[in-house]
Every structure is written in structure tokens, then in C-alpha cells.
Amino acid sequence: MRKSFIILSLFIAQIIYSQNYSQHVNPFIGTGGHGHTFPGAIVPFGMVQLSPDTRVDGSWDGCSGYHYSDSVIYGFSHTHLNGTGVSDYGDIMLMPTMGNPSLNNKDYSSKFSHKNEKATAGFYAVKLDKNNIDVRLTTTKRVGYHEYIFNNVGNANIILDLNHRDKLLEGEVRVIDDKTIEVFRRSEAWATNQYIYARIEFSKPMKISKIETNGKQENNLYTGTKLALAFSTAVKKGEKIYVKVSLSPTGYEGAAKNMLAEGKSNDFETIKEQAKRDWDKELSKIEVKSEDKNKLSIFYTAMYHVFTQPNINMDVDGKYRGRDNKFYTTKNFDYYSVFSLWDTFRGAHPLMTLIDRKRTSDFINTFIRQYEQGGKLPVWELASNETECMIGYHSVSVIADAMAKGITGFNYEKAFEASKNSAMLDIFGLNAYKQNNYTSIDDEHESVSKTLEYAYDDWCIAQMAKNLNKKEDYQYFMKRSQNWKNLYNPKNGFMQARKNGNWYEPFEPREVNNNYTEGNSWHYSYFVPQDIPGLIQAHGGKEKFEQFIDAIFAAPNTTTGREQVDITGLIGQYAQGNEPSHHIAYLYNFVDKPQKTEEKIKYILDNFYKNTPDGLIGNEDCGQMSAWYILSSIGIYSVTPGKPEWETVTPYFDEIKIHLEDGTTKTITKNTSKEELKRLGFENIKPVKDFKYTEQTASPVITADRLFEFSTKVEITPLNEKDKVYYMTMDENDKNVRKTFTTYKGPFTINKTTQVSAYTERDGEKSSITSANYNRRPNHWDIIVNSTVNPQYTAGGKLALIDGINGVENWRKGEWQGYQGQTFEAILDFKSPQKIKNLSSTYLQDSRAWILMPKKVEYYASMNGKDFILLKTIDNTIDPKDEKVQVKDFTADILPTEARYIKVKAHHFGKLPEWHQGAGGDSYLFVDEISIK
Incomplete structure (x- = not known):
């Protein structure tokens, strides 16, 4: 009987997978606007993302390497990021050209037209206009396949430029024979120390025709931090050259093994069809029916984007590069990279617990290995590097959610140990958070967001402790999970920053500032997913909390304060284009107003997702923007990952079939009960006994x-x-x-x-x-500032410049005054003549944040406040390229001089130079304490 069931299940699966779901995928969705996706060839969770690069500058809308508004292709590289907000990848770039080869990207790049461009799941094609070359790309997990059709007779070149995009720290090209080369690239960008190896095989002999290097050139070995080569051959009209590129994170041997396993075929069409089948199999996990082809394209492209990453990051034999840069081999699980956890814990990972429990287990096993090898769970891991990007320690959310939903295949005890370790570190404001039960502006920037997200993560750890019957840990972390109460201002209902024991004023909930992460108080005042009843109670009950939810959608749809490009898709202050808002519409369910959830969710599904290049309202963020669409359109969303249940809404499609790994199928229609949806796929989970815990008393x-x-x-x-x-x-x-x-x-x-x-x-x-x-006050001087301070960086007013309280390297705490694009000038009035022998003013440099030291500082003296005499000029000695955050006193010892007034004039750096990522923008000058002896 058991054998028959398995055969039947396989037969059903074969029928499902044979359906053409990939026909609905439009890889161009999100390549325009601010979606930051790429259109190239990839298979589900593949190591290779083979795609054209139209951007080499790492700009905001060029994070993936491609933007639909562009008309020039620089080449085709094998790694890309899907919808991130920071640029990286673009490794192992090849570009076919004709004629006399050039290694300058302005020469080897080519114009193209979208009319001659095509992308489907696992396939990309384009015509390069400059040399009339047709390029077709497909891939397996670890091997990229290129087909170049040279439509003119002549000399064909394939350019390999290792300086493409990221900074090259080490480059190496080894020529094995006239059809095979090996490549090593170690680079620095968002991932500061990324290793990648490649084996490149040409379908016909190629000769090196041009080399550019600043390193070795001997015995068919070329090295350097500047390294590019051209490989050339004569071609007939219409001749095809095929190129296969295998990648490895471990070494040349790994690249060779990967090529042997996945690069044997010389039939491009076979590989293309296999990639399509791989996508059909993955996309078949959820079937939706609709007469609207655009809706089908949006849905299945959303699935495609969710399955684009995390990426397999081990060789075919299981060997991988650990977080400590040593090599390990996996046992019984696959090792992955690219974890955008601040984004994906909200929707993408909960979706995976429903349709891909095995891979969820693999992700967690990867987390555990990264903890063992790198000292902590990943925050935003990329290519075996921890970028420390974004906030919280949301690996614990993924782990708690998996445990709550009965997913096995990983060590629960080790996962708990790793989670507790992350929560007990003394980094990023956690020390103050543990000691004071909240983080203030004085402790750490983005203090409100960090406090709230730490508190949710603590609740997740408490759920693990409960699952493992660890009573004391449960009580400790449940108490910590209430830390949100210390930043909830009962007078206005908002989560508000605290500074020096008080509420930070002035307060404007629409203001985007350094107290919140990619948002403002509107976006974060609803983030207590672990204690929604407590938040409702704090507001005074369901009716008042309903009014508070209404208020975010009715608020003016403009933010104030700092410009934040991530905040898009505004309905009032609700921002669908960025993750902190994603759960808010579902909160109406908690105040017994599901019809309002229905209305808001349908509006977002109708208006913010389109079958166009600008069809995503914000960054894809490694699948989260799409995961929200998938879950909401099938009628569910995980407001609190870590609970084995869903919040529900009427499905967007008439019928949905979810094929689970156990061989069962869940069919959802508009008549499916809310209770059935709430427990979708988790009916057999045994509830865990609750322990009592102490309610936290909020700090005054x-x-x-x-x-x-x-x-x-x-x-x-x-x-x-x-x-x-x-x-x-x-x-x-x-x-x-x-x-x-x-x-x-x-x-x-x-x-x-x-x-x-x-x-x-x-x-x-x-x-x-x-x-x-x-x-x-340490003095009773007066000060007049003849420059306009940036309203984001006032330090509380002009007296902050002479209050005896010094700013520190973390300027986001708010003790510095910031001036952009202007020279700083201030006049101190001592009220009566004083003898001066020493003058000092203090400045900060954080080159990455556009803050540079002044070119020079001049000190002047006067008795009447009108006629000033130059006392001394201090020139800057710190290199503007130095990215270390540092503070410098511009101090001048002078002969005793009597004066009533002292003028301080700090000359700003000016426009940011070409080498800077913000080239052409106005630099900032940050000043804090002026002291006179």
C-alpha cells in the first residue's frame, strides 16, 4: 500500500511539474523604477546569476547591475543581487566584441534595444548593436552557458575584465590550454572580502590578443589588482562560439568539479530546457487560476523572485567556504548565502515554511554553521561575509518560526544556543538595551527601531525556550520582549526616541531621522508583533487602536526630515515599498474589523504590483516584496513569525492549490474558512505548555x-x-x-x-x-552662527557648540552640528575682553557618509565684533579618502592676545570628487565643540 502511494504521488507530481508555469514569468518586472532586480538567467536558488550589466558605478538604481532605462551593456557577469539596496556582485564578466580588441569598457560596451531583448525563466537573449552579435544565456546551478552568434565575418573577441564593478583586491588568470582558463577574483564592495573561482571553457581555440595587468605575466599566469584580457579568433559570418563558466567559492578544484558535474553538455538548448523544467517544478508548488494573464505574470514572477535567493554556496561535493575563511564539507544539508534577513523574516521565510520545509531546514543549518565558524548568527550575510547591514538578529525569527511549525532536520538545542548568543552580545546598542530595557539616542543610533526589533527577536527566543522546556530562559526573554513599553509614549501613542532620560523633542512622527531605520515613527509605532494585545491595551482598547491604524492611512503622504529613497508606495504614511509597513493592514483583524484589512490589501494588490519593468513599488529585497504579494493574494500573511498560524484575508484568486512536501494538496477558494486558513499546513502541531512570566514595569x-x-x-x-x-x-x-x-x-x-x-x-x-x-553652563558666552545648520543635525541648538559636551565617532547620536555645501562661520562673544592663548574647534570625518574634514580652519580676533584680525590658520592633514570614522581637534596655540570676540571659520571640502560614490554631491562639515583658553 505504502509503495503504491509513493508511485501515485510521483505520478501526480510529474503531471504538476509538466505544466508550463514558467511561461508566466516576466524577469523584467522590477528592473525599472526602484525594484533593483535583474533579467538574466538563473535556476532556483542557483549559484550562477548570469545577467547583463548596464551599470558599473554601483549607483542606487544600479544595485543589481541592470536598469531598464539604460541603453548600453558593458558585459555579462555571473553573480547578481536580487532587489537589494546596496550594490555588490557582478563577478567574472565576459563581453563579446569584434575587430581590434580594447580593454576599456567605454570601447567594449555596446548599445542595445529592448526590441531585441528577451528574458524568460532560465534564459536571456539580446542583440549587441555595435558589432551585430546575438547573445544567448542559460545556466545550471553552478555553470553559466553563453552562446555568441557573430553575424559578421572578422576577428571575434571575448573580453574578460576582472576590474568590472567591485574593487579588485587580487586577480588571477591561469591559461590551461587554448580552450580553457581558470580565474580567481577576490574583491571588496558590500562584502569586504569575497572569494570566487571560475573555470572557463571555450568551444573553439582562442588566443590571448591583449593584456592589461599591473602584476605578473609569466608561464601562462597573469595576476594583479588591475587585470583584463582579450581572447580572440577569426569567425565566419553567423558562426557561434559557446562559452561555459563554472563557479566555485572554494578554489580551482571546486570549479573543475562543478564543471564536470554540470558543464558536460555542449547542447545549449538542452540546458535551456532543463532550466525551464527546474522552474516549472519550483513554480508548481502553488497553482493559481485566473483569466487575467497579467495577474498570472505578476504572481509567478513573484514566485520566481522569491526563489532567486538565497543562493547555493557550496561545490557539488558539499565543500564550502566558512565564515572564518576555512573550508568545510556539509553533511545532509545544502549550504547557502545571501540572507537579507531584515527583509525576508517577515514574509519570504514564512512562505518557505509552507512550501519548502526542507530548504528552510537547510537555511537554519547554514545559520548554525555560520554561528560556529563566525561567532554569531547571520544578520545580512553575503558571500561568507557578514555585512552587518540593517538591524536586529532576525535569524532567530526564522528559527523560531520553523520550530513552531514543526520543521525538523536541524539541531534545536544548537539553534537555541546560537540564538541566545546573538541576544547576549554587547554590540549595536544591545549592552544598553540589556541594562536599561531599551536603547536611547545616547546609546546608539536608530535606537527606536533597534529596541523594537530586539524585543520581537527576544520573544522568538522565548518561544524556542518554551519549546525546549527551558523555563528560566523563557521567563528572561519574555520579560525582555516587553521592552517596547519603554519607548511607547502614552501621551501621543507613538514609539518615540528617548534622550538623556526624556522623550526626544521636537517630535514629528513623519520625520525620517537617525532614530529609526529606513523609516519614521509612523512606520515603527505598529511594530509589536509579539504583543499586539498589549499594544492595543496601551492605546486604550480596540476602538482607539482602530483609530490609530486609520490614522496612518489618512496621514499626509509626504515625509519630513532626511530624504529616504526606500520609503515608497505611500498610502498616507503607510509605505508598501519598504518592509516595516508590511504587516500593518492586517492589524485591523485584531480589532475585529477584517473588512478594513480586505479593503487595504485589495487596494495594494491592485495598484502596487504591475506586469511592467517598474511593476514593483520598492526594492524587491531578495524576495520580500514578492512574498508579500504571494501570501496576500492567496489570502494569508504571517504577522508574527514564530506562531504556527496566519492572519487571513479574502484570496485574490478564485482558486489556489498549494502542493505540500508531504504529498498533500491544500485547495483555497473564497469560501475557505478563516480558521482553516489560519492553520494552513500546520494542523498537527502540538501546542507547547505556557510558563508564567513577569510583566515588565516601564522606566520613568x-x-x-x-x-x-x-x-x-x-x-x-x-x-x-x-x-x-x-x-x-x-x-x-x-x-x-x-x-x-x-x-x-x-x-x-x-x-x-x-x-x-x-x-x-x-x-x-x-x-x-x-x-x-x-x-x-561652563561659560556665559554668546555665539552667533553665520551658516545654516542642516535641520537633521542641530545637536539641540547653537549652544551645543560651547556646552562642554563633546560629540563622539558615532555622529548619529546627534551631538554634532552638520552643514552641507557651505563654510562654517561662528562668532563667540565673551561679553568682555579676555586674554586668549589657545583656540580649538573639533570636526568629524566619515567619508562614506559624505562628512569630510574642513580644508582649513581660521581663527580671528576682534574687540568690536566688526573688525577681525587673523590669528592663525590650521590646515587639514587627514586624507579625504580615509574611510575611518575619526574626530580631529584643529588647535592653535597663540601668543596671549586680548579680544572680546573670536571668529571661527572652517572651510568646507566642497563637491565630492569623482572617486567618491556620491561624486558631484555637496559634502558635509560636522563641528561640535569650540573651546577657548
């Missing part, structure tokens, strides 16, 4: 003037009016005095530089201690 807010003349009033406010408040003060005379907390009875006054500390208590449970420092 302390309000006073941070800088005061003679005295200031201090007020301490609990975030819950039922909490008792206790406090103590320490001024400069109390350093050796043992003090204790006393009951707070009302506002009090201080007249010295003082630290005030306070905590709240409810039912015996104490909050963390809030501490705030208040400084009596």
Missing part, C-alpha cells in the same frame, strides 16, 4: 533643561500612572557619598551639574533605572 521619564544657566526644575513621570517613583541625585560634590533612592513626591530644583536617576515600581516589580545628566 525625567524632564529638565539639559543645559541651564543657574537652575532648572526636574520632573519625573511614570509611563503608567499607577507606578510609584523613586529617585536620587548626584552632583559634583557627591562623588564619594553613598546615596539611596527616595520616594519622589513632586518636581524639584537643581543648581549644579547633576545626575538624576529614577525607577518605578508596581506590585514589587521594579523598572530599570533611568539616568539623566543636567549641565550648568
